[in-house]
Structure formats: structure tokens, C-alpha cells
Amino acid sequence: MSGLLSIVLIGLVFVIIYQIAKASEYSTILRGEEKINARVNRTMAILLVIFFLLGLYGIWLCHTSLMDRLLPVSASEHGVKYDSMFLTTLVVTGIVFFLTQTVLFWFAYKYQSTEKRTAFFYPHNNKLELIWTTIPAIAMAALVAIGLRNWSLMTDAAPKDAMIVEVVGKQFNWLIRYPGKDGVLGKRDFRKINDANNVLGLDWNDKDNMDDIIAQNGELHLVVNKPVSLIIGSRDVIHDVGLAHFRMKMDAVPGIITTMWFKPTITTEEMKKITGNKDFVYEISCDQMCGKGHYSMRGTVIVETQAEYDAWMAKQQSYYALNNAPAAAPASGEAQPEVKTDSVKAITMK
Amino acid sequence: MSDVIIQGASAHTHEAHTEHHGHEHHEQHFITKYIFSQDHKVIGRQFLVTGIIWAIIGALMSVFFRLQLGFPNETFPIMEKFLGEWAKGGKLSPEFYYALVTMHGTILVFFVLTAGLSGTFANILIPLQVGARDMASPFMNMLSYWFFFISSVFMFVSLFIQTGPASGGWTTYPPLSALKEASMGSGLGMDLWLISMALFVVSSLLGGLNYIVTILNMRTKGMTMTRMPLTIWALLFTAVLGVLSFPVLFSGFVLLIFDRNFGTSFYLSEIFIGGKALPHIGGSAILYQHLFWFLGHPEVYIIMLPGMGMASEVLSNHSRKPIFGYTAMIISLIGITVLAFLVWAHHMFVTGMSPFLGSIFVLLTLLIAVPSAVKVFNWLTTMWKGNIRFTVPMMFAMGFVSLFISGGLTGLFLGNSALDIHLHDTYFVVAHFHIVMGVSAFFGMFAGIYHWFPKMFGRFMNNTLGYIHFFITFAGAYLIFWPMHYEGIAGMPRRYYDYSAWESFKHFESLNSFISIAAIMVFFGQLIFVVNFFASIWRGRKLTVQNPWGSPTLEWTTPIKAGHGNWEGDIPEVYRWPYDYKDDGNGNDFIPQTTPLKPGEEAH
Numbered sequence: 001m002s003g004l005l006s007i008v009l010i011g012l013v014f015v016i017i018y019q020i021a022k023a024s025e026y027s028t029i030l031r032g033e034e035k036i037n038a039r040v041n042r043t044m045a046i047l048l049v050i051f052f053l054l055g056l057y058g059i060w061l062c063h064t065s066l067m068d069r070l071l072p073v074s075a076s077e078h079g080v081k082y083d084s085m086f087l088t089t090l091v092v093t094g095i096v097f098f099l100t101q102t103v104l105f106w107f108a109y110k111y112q113s114t115e116k117r118t119a120f121f122y123p124h125n126n127k128l129e130l131i132w133t134t135i136p137a138i139a140m141a142a143l144v145a146i147g148l149r150n151w152s153l154m155t156d157a158a159p160k161d162a163m164i165v166e167v168v169g170k171q172f173n174w175l176i177r178y179p180g181k182d183g184v185l186g187k188r189d190f191r192k193i194n195d196a197n198n199v200l201g202l203d204w205n206d207k208d209n210m211d212d213i214i215a216q217n218g219e220l221h222l223v224v225n226k227p228v229s230l231i232i233g234s235r236d237v238i239h240d241v242g243l244a245h246f247r248m249k250m251d252a253v254p255g256i257i258t259t260m261w262f263k264p265t266i267t268t269e270e271m272k273k274i275t276g277n278k279d280f281v282y283e284i285s286c287d288q289m290c291g292k293g294h295y296s297m298r299g300t301v302i303v304e305t306q307a308e309y310d311a312w313m314a315k316q317q318s319y320y321a322l323n324n325a326p327a328a329a330p331a332s333g334e335a336q337p338e339v340k341t342d343s344v345k346a347i348t349m350k
Numbered sequence: 351m352s353d354v355i356i357q358g359a360s361a362h363t364h365e366a367h368t369e370h371h372g373h374e375h376h377e378q379h380f381i382t383k384y385i386f387s388q389d390h391k392v393i394g395r396q397f398l399v400t401g402i403i404w405a406i407i408g409a410l411m412s413v414f415f416r417l418q419l420g421f422p423n424e425t426f427p428i429m430e431k432f433l434g435e436w437a438k439g440g441k442l443s444p445e446f447y448y449a450l451v452t453m454h455g456t457i458l459v460f461f462v463l464t465a466g467l468s469g470t471f472a473n474i475l476i477p478l479q480v481g482a483r484d485m486a487s488p489f490m491n492m493l494s495y496w497f498f499f500i501s502s503v504f505m506f507v508s509l510f511i512q513t514g515p516a517s518g519g520w521t522t523y524p525p526l527s528a529l530k531e532a533s534m535g536s537g538l539g540m541d542l543w544l545i546s547m548a549l550f551v552v553s554s555l556l557g558g559l560n561y562i563v564t565i566l567n568m569r570t571k572g573m574t575m576t577r578m579p580l581t582i583w584a585l586l587f588t589a590v591l592g593v594l595s596f597p598v599l600f601s602g603f604v605l606l607i608f609d610r611n612f613g614t615s616f617y618l619s620e621i622f623i624g625g626k627a628l629p630h631i632g633g634s635a636i637l638y639q640h641l642f643w644f645l646g647h648p649e650v651y652i653i654m655l656p657g658m659g660m661a662s663e664v665l666s667n668h669s670r671k672p673i674f675g676y677t678a679m680i681i682s683l684i685g686i687t688v689l690a691f692l693v694w695a696h697h698m699f700v701t702g703m704s705p706f707l708g709s710i711f712v713l714l715t716l717l718i719a720v721p722s723a724v725k726v727f728n729w730l731t732t733m734w735k736g737n738i739r740f741t742v743p744m745m746f747a748m749g750f751v752s753l754f755i756s757g758g759l760t761g762l763f764l765g766n767s768a769l770d771i772h773l774h775d776t777y778f779v780v781a782h783f784h785i786v787m788g789v790s791a792f793f794g795m796f797a798g799i800y801h802w803f804p805k806m807f808g809r810f811m812n813n814t815l816g817y818i819h820f821f822i823t824f825a826g827a828y829l830i831f832w833p834m835h836y837e838g839i840a841g842m843p844r845r846y847y848d849y850s851a852w853e854s855f856k857h858f859e860s861l862n863s864f865i866s867i868a869a870i871m872v873f874f875g876q877l878i879f880v881v882n883f884f885a886s887i888w889r890g891r892k893l894t895v896q897n898p899w900g901s902p903t904l905e906w907t908t909p910i911k912a913g914h915g916n917w918e919g920d921i922p923e924v925y926r927w928p929y930d931y932k933d934d935g936n937g938n939d940f941i942p943q944t945t946p947l948k949p950g951e952e953a954h
Contacts, residue, residue: 244841
């Protein structure tokens with residue numbers, strides 16, 4: 001009932017607004033259209049200028065109030081290049097933005113219709129056209145050059161000493177597999193997937209799989225200053241490994257393998273200090289619409305020193321041992337006391 | 351509405367002529383005249399009204415999901431009244447949130463900004479501005495609307511089925527959209543979506559072919575290609591884009607229909623879902639994205655070009671100055687049209703596509719900025735030393751330019767793959783495309799509606815409401831979308847139902863509330879337009895002169911209430927280009943296209 005009432009009320013408001021506007025139209029006709037039109041024209045020219053100035057103030061206000069909510073300093077080598085390229089592009093586009101918008105509103109004000117003014121018949125000027133075709137073309141060429149240089153650095157083959165980790169998306173969490181001691185990820189086959197004891201469909205006929213580790217709490221552990229190559233896949237629909245703090249992103253597509261590599265440069269602990277946020281954590285966000293739980297498809301990344309990493313790794317058991325040799329385990333991995341609660345949430349969110 | 355329209359102008363002498371202007375179709379039945387009409391002017395208005403209705407529905411959806419985004423911890427019992435089970439207790443369910451986002455995109459992109467925009471203005475303007483009595487095939491033109499109508503019915507019905515409408519995003523990427531197990535919306539809702547869109551493609555092709563043929567073959571005597579107004583050039587290229595790219599989308603949909611229903615594996619490979627491994631092997635999910643974006647990107651220009659054309663016309667007319675660089679404007683339109691087909695994969699930089707291929711698309715994408723920049727500079731120079739009348743259409747045309755600049759520049763970030771790798775699928779993208787092909791295209795459309803409303807309905811829209819509508823929308827657009835860039839730079843992903851569990855994004859909650867409030871206010875601002883539009887059809891100030899804006903183009907040489915056939919007697923002959931805003935010697939500041947060159951006067 002209240003819903004209906006408010007709709008009726010809104011309707012009434014619109015009727016009233018319309019009637020008032022209509023009345024002003026009649027009064028315009030009564031008081032002489034040309035005089036009124038001239039006044040309206042002046043008013044609008046002034047309003048546009050006010051709009052422009054308020055807009056500039058708004059941009060400044062928006063910028064100052066949101067700057068501290070942006071991402072902290074980039075935590076990867078790529079990211080540093082990324083940030084500098086972003087800044088360059090921002091400066092170029094910023095200059096164009098302010099120049100063109102200023103000209104737009106300035107012309108509007110300056111050349112507002114008056115009784116005395118007649119428009120200047122000025123249909124074309126090839127020289128001008130040539131100038132403003134060439135200048136953007138050169139600017140674009142420069143931006144493309146910077147972009148392609150960075151792009152080729154980012155998408156180049158990973159360095160040989162990079163550690164390899166597999167990240168597989170499924171509705172709605174991330175599965176992380178380490179190659180184990182042999183440094184080789186074993187074969188997997190989607191037909192062998194079994195949510196009870198083989199979440200990735202590891203092929204147990206492949207010896208390389210025997211020492212592969214699937215991180216029990218879905219955390220991606222990385223070593224600071226050591227490049228990592230992510231082997232990305234998906235079990236069901238398209239997902240996307242989004243690593244905002246490292247300025248990287250790559251789709252996880254069923255049926256194909258995608259890769260991305262980067263070199264983390266700041267540990268999680270250091271980042272907590274930098275941001276002054278003791279809860280700080282690197283997050284993996286799914287950036288490709290993947291179904292109703294898309295928004296909850298969260299993973300975490302722990303960047304740590306080699307020593308910390310080794311200590312963590314030492315505690316991990318191979319997925320084979322965990323699932324196929326029940327005698328050997330009440331697996332220590334499963335009962336880890338220092339399980340990060342937020343990651344548990346990520347893996348249990350359905 | 352119709353009766354009033356005819357009688358509306360009866361006070362004028364023109365009406366007397368239209369009543370018996372000699373053609374075969376006086377005394378038409380209401381149904382053939384206003385429902386199954388073959389008059390391009392009626393069909394255009396049908397597209398417009400249908401588009402407006404869809405726009406209200408689509409915008410209302412954004413209000414619902416903005417409530418969720420802005421106030422994730424609140425409940426809004428009023429939503430339950432509208433949405434029932436989908437918003438139990440006043441809280442939107444995630445399934446329906448995604449359905450709303452998907453439908454909002456589909457409706458606005460296809461039904462409003464494609465059919466509602468080029469359907470309306472191509473129909474109304476092409477025959478009137480090139481000097482034709484109607485489209486090349488009025489019957490096909492009628493079919494074009496009715497296919498759109500049936501398509502609309504399917505889409506509308508899908509909103510009310512138990513499993514909800516399609517919910518995989520307006521791009522409907524498989525496997526999500528292909529597998530019923532993957533999401534609730536991928537059931538019947540997705541089938542209806544595909545049927546609807548397939549019909550939509552048919553409608554679009556029927557219309558587009560007609561527009562092209564009419565422009566190329568049915569121009570009046572003297573109307574050479576270079577004497578056509580830029581609106582017609584823009585609509586021509588819009589139609590060309592549609593005719594060449596919609597079939598590719600259609601093929602993509604057909605393959606998807608096969609994958610969904612007939613067990614093929616075009617897009618599916620190695621999938622384990624719903625507790626079992628599917629038999630599909632060897633398909634490529636990326637293939638769909640190529641097929642989709644081969645339309646999807648030209649689609650952006652299908653949406654932008656009519657706005658560009660109309661803004662050119664309106665800016666020139668209300669500045670009382672010829673459009674600056676007419677030829678350059680046409681060349682840049684050609685450049686945009688050609689390049690539009692060569693940039694689609696910039697939507698796919700992070701799909702695992704070959705990085706080398708990515709580089710080529712970077713180059714081509716940034717290249718398209720050049721013709722766009724040329725257009726902007728030409729619009730600005732058109733205003734330079736003009737005699738600017740700030741009519742409502744002029745305000746919207748200026749807003750169009752402002753927004754086109756703002757939204758276009760952020761494209762330089764996204765088109766550069768090395769920057770896109772971070773910004774992809776974040777709110778930066780949302781901000782970018784909403785400003786440029788959402789709001790900016792809408793401003794082009796509003797400029798067109800306010801400018802040609804007198805031609806369409808023989809009455810004016812109310813100015814005061816128009817100005818209010820303009821400022822609310824202009825300010826609102828920037829308030830909503832400007833801060834979104836910051837969220838995107840911070841990596842905040844789009845299409846999330848709730849950010850509160852995310853350490854990296856949860857601090858944007860207050861900003862999200864702010865954006866939602868602005869969005870809801872802008873929604874009510876649009877209702878002012880809707881009220882103004884429909885009220886003015888019947889109650890607006892009557893048009894008393896043939897050519898209210900002092901425009902040289904042909905549409906204003908028709909009677910105020912033109913019947914089917916547009917001109918009484920012969921179609922006028924054209925002698926000059928459409929932008930002769932100069933002293934005609936009789937105190938007018940323009941010379942109509944139908945005026946022969948004076949002795950010694952040089953043609954443009």
C-alpha cells in the first residue's frame with residue numbers, strides 16, 4: 001500500500017512540475033518570445049560556465065578525497081612500469097581533457113547569441129584539419145610505443161628461474177597446485193575430477209603428480225623477489241585471475257591453458273606496514289563473470305621471504321599422500337593451526 | 351494518440367492540403383495507418399516509443415541493482431513488491447542481481463541505443479532529408495519494426511519466468527551461458543534471450559538494408575552524396591556497420607544454440623560441472639568472444655555514429671554556422687567505420703589470446719582515436735565565432751561533445767593492452783563505456799529528439815523541463831561515472847554483488863552509496879523527460895511555422911503535418927549543400943537547400 005501511495009505521490013509531483021513548466025511557457029508567449037528567449041540564452045550561457053567551474057571543483061574534490069583509497073605502491077616489477085605508463089597516459093589525456101573542455105565551455109559563453117552578433121561563415125580549413133590529424137596521430141604513436149614495449153615485457157616468456165604454480169578456477173573458488181620437489185606439474189584430466197579426493201583430476205599414472213601439492217586452504221604462497229609463472233586453467237566456466245596489487249590479470253578458460261608471470265617485490269608483512277593496515281592481504285579477485293557466486297570468488301596471496309616459504313612448504317603434504325594413503329595421515333597439512341580464516345572462507349563459499 | 355496527432359495541426363492551412371493530397375491512401379484504417387503502418391515517419395515514432403518504454407525498464411533495473419551496490423546491508427521492502435521472490439525481504443538475491451545487470455546491458459545496448467536510436471532517426475530522417483517519399487521498401491521497413499516488437503516480447507517474457515532471465519552478462523560468454531548447470535539464468539531465460547536476439551538481428555538487417563538502399567538510390571534531384579547532411583552520412587555508415595557485423599553475431603548465436611541444445615562442442619571443452627565431466631572436447635570458448643566482439647565493437651559505433659551525426663547537425667544549426675570541415679567529417683566517419691571492424695579483439699587482451707595479435711589490436715585501436723579527435727576539433731570549431739542559441743537540443747549536443755571527450759580519452763587507457771591488463775573488467779571499464787556509449791549516445795539521442803520533435807509531432811517539447819532534464823542528466827552523469835574511474839584504478843572488479851568481504855575493495859562502500867543516490871536521482875530526472883515527451887505529444891506548444899529552427903535541410907520543407915509521401919506535389923530539387931548558414935539577402939541567416947544558386951554564387 002505504501003508502495004502504491006509513494007508511486008501516486010511521485011506521479012503527482014511530476015504533474016505539478018509539468019504544470020509549472022507549462023505556465024512558464026504561456027508567460028513566455030505573453031511577455032514576448034524574443035525578449036524572453038534572449039534572457040534564457042544569457043542565463044544558459046552563465047549556467048554552463050557555472051557548471052564548468054563547479055565541475056572543475058568537483059574533479060579536484062573527488063581526487064583529493066579518493067586518492068588515499070587507491071591501491072598502494074605496486075607490489076610487482078611489472079607494476080612499477082605499469083604505474084609509470086599509467087601516469088604518462090593520464091598526463092597526456094588530462095591535458096587534452098582540460099584544453100578541449102575549456103574550449104567547449106569558453107566558446108559556448110563567448111559566442112552566445114546576441115542581437116548584434118552574426119555567425120562567421122567558416123566552412124573549412126585544410127591546414128587546420130591536417131594539424132589536428134597529425135598531432136593526435138603522433139601522440140597515439142608515442143602511447144602505442146610505450147604500451148607495446150611494456151606489453152612485450154609483461155607477456156614475454158617467464159625467466160628460467162621462475163617458480164611454477166598452477167591456479168585453477170572453479171565455481172566459486174581457486175585451486176592452487178605446486179609442482180612439488182620435481183618442479184614439474186603432472187598431467188591432469190578433467191574426466192578424472194572427483195570432488196571427494198581428486199579436485200583437479202590429477203592423473204595418478206603420471207609419476208610427476210605424486211609429489212604435487214594442492215594448497216589446502218587455497219592460499220597462493222609466493223617468494224619475494226622471485227619470479228613466478230602462473231599456469232592458469234578452469235574446471236567449468238571462464239574465470240579470471242585478477243591480481244590488482246601486482247597490476248596483472250589473466251583469464252582462466254576451460255579447455256586451454258593460459259599463463260602469466262610476474263615478480264613480487266613486497267612481502268605481505270612489508271605491505272601491512274606500508275599501508276598501515278594490519279589486516280592487509282593480497283587478494284585474487286575473479287574478474288570474469290562466472291555465475292551467482294562470482295563476487296565471492298576470492299583467493300589470497302601470501303608473499304613471504306624464501307625462509308618463510310620453505311618453512312611453509314615443508315609442512316605441506318602431497319595431494320596424493322593426503323588422499324590415497326589414509327594410513328599415513330591424519331594429514332598435518334589439513335590440521336594446520338595457522339590456517340588463515342579469510343582464506344577458509346574463500347574456499348568454503350559456495 | 352494518433353487521432354490527436356492528425357487533428358492537432360488542423361488549425362493550419364497545410365492540413366487542408368494533406369487531407370486530399372491526391373495519393374492513394376487517404377481514408378486509411380487506424381490499423382494500417384498507425385499500427386501496421388508502412389509510413390517511415392510512423393515507423394520511426396513506433397521505434398522511438400518502444401525504445402523509451404524499454405529505456406524506462408532498463409533504467410529501473412539499474413536503480414534496483416544500484417540499491418544493492420550502494421546499500422548492501424540494508425533491505426528495501428518496496429523491491430519485494432516489484433520483484434517478489436527475487437527480492438525476498440527487500441534484499442535482492444545474487445541470481446537476480448546478475449539477471450538485472452545482464453538485462454540492463456542487453457536492453458540499453460540493443461533495444462534502446464540500437465533499435466530505439468537508429469531505428470527512430472534513420473526512419474524519420476533518411477527519407478525526409480534525402481528527399482524521398484518513403485523508404486525503398488516500406489513493407490520491409492514495417493517488418494523491421496515488427497520483428498523488433500516480437501523480439502521485445504520474447505525478452506520481456508523472459509523477465510517473468512521462474513528461473514529468471516539470462517544472467518551471464520550482456521555478452522553472455524559460454525560456457526556460463528551454454529550450460530544450464532552453470533547458472534540459473536542459463537536455463538530457459540537464456541533460450542528466450544537467444545531467440546529474442548536472433549529476431550533482433552533480423553529486424554536490424556531488414557532496417558539496415560533499407561536505409562542503405564534508400565540513401566544510395568532514392569535521393570531527390572540534385573541531392574548528390576556531398577550535399578547530404580551529416581546525419582545521413584552517419585546513419586549510412588551505421589547501417590553499413592550493422593549489415594556487415596550483425597550476421598557474424600547471428601552465427602555466433604546459432605553455434606551457441608547448437609551447443610546448448612544439440613550436443614555440439616563449438617565453445618565447450620573439458621568441463622567438469624554439476625558433479626560430472628561433460629562429454630564436450632575440442633571447442634573453444636574464445637571463439638564465441640571473437641564472434642561476439644566482431645559485432646560487439648562495431649556495435650559501439652552503431653550506437654555512437656547516429657549521435658555524432660545528429661550532434662553535428664544540431665551544433666551547426668544552433669550555432670548558425672556551417673559544420674566545420676564537412677569533408678573531414680565524412681572522411682573521419684569512413685575511418686571510424688573501417689577501423690571499427692579491425693579493433694574487436696581489444697576486448698580480449700587478457701583471454702590468453704596471442705600477445706602478438708594483441709599488439710596489432712593495440713595499434714589499430716589507438717588509431718581510431720585519430721578520426722574521433724578530428725571530429726571533436728571540428729565540433730569545437732563549428733561553435734567558434736558562431737551565434738549560439740542555447741536551445742535544449744543545443745545544450746544536449748554540447749553535452750554530447752563534452753561526454754564524448756571524457757569517455758573517449760579513457761579509451762586510450764583501455765585500448766592499450768599494457769594498461770588494460772590491470773583495468774580490464776574493473777569499474778574503470780564501466781565508467782568508460784557508460785560515459786561514451788551510454789550517456790554520450792543518449793545525449794546525441796536527446797539532442798535529436800528535442801530538435802526533431804516538432805517535425806515528428808507538430809508540437810514543441812516544453813523548454814523549462816528540457817533545461818531541467820539537461821542539467822540533472824549532465825551533472826548526474828559526471829557524478830555517477832567520474833568517481834567510478836577511481837574504483838577501477840583501485841582494481842575494483844565489475845559485476846560484483848557485494849564487496850564487503852574484500853579487504854581491497856570494501857573501503858569504497860560510502861562512495862558506492864554516493865553513486866547509487868546520484869543514479870537514482872538521475873533516474874527520476876529522466877522521468878521528467880518522459881512526462882515532457884508524452885505530455886507534449888498532445889499538449890505541447892503547437893508548431894506554427896514550417897521551419898522553426900531556421901534549418902536549410904529538406905525535412906523542414908515538408909508540411910507541418912506531412913502525410914504519407916511527405917511532400918505535396920513534386921519532391922523539391924536540391925541546389926546546394928545543407929550547411930549554407932549565410933545571409934540570403936532577405937534578413938535570414940540561412941539559405942535552404944532548395945534555393946538555386948544566385949548568379950555568380952559559388953557552390954560550396
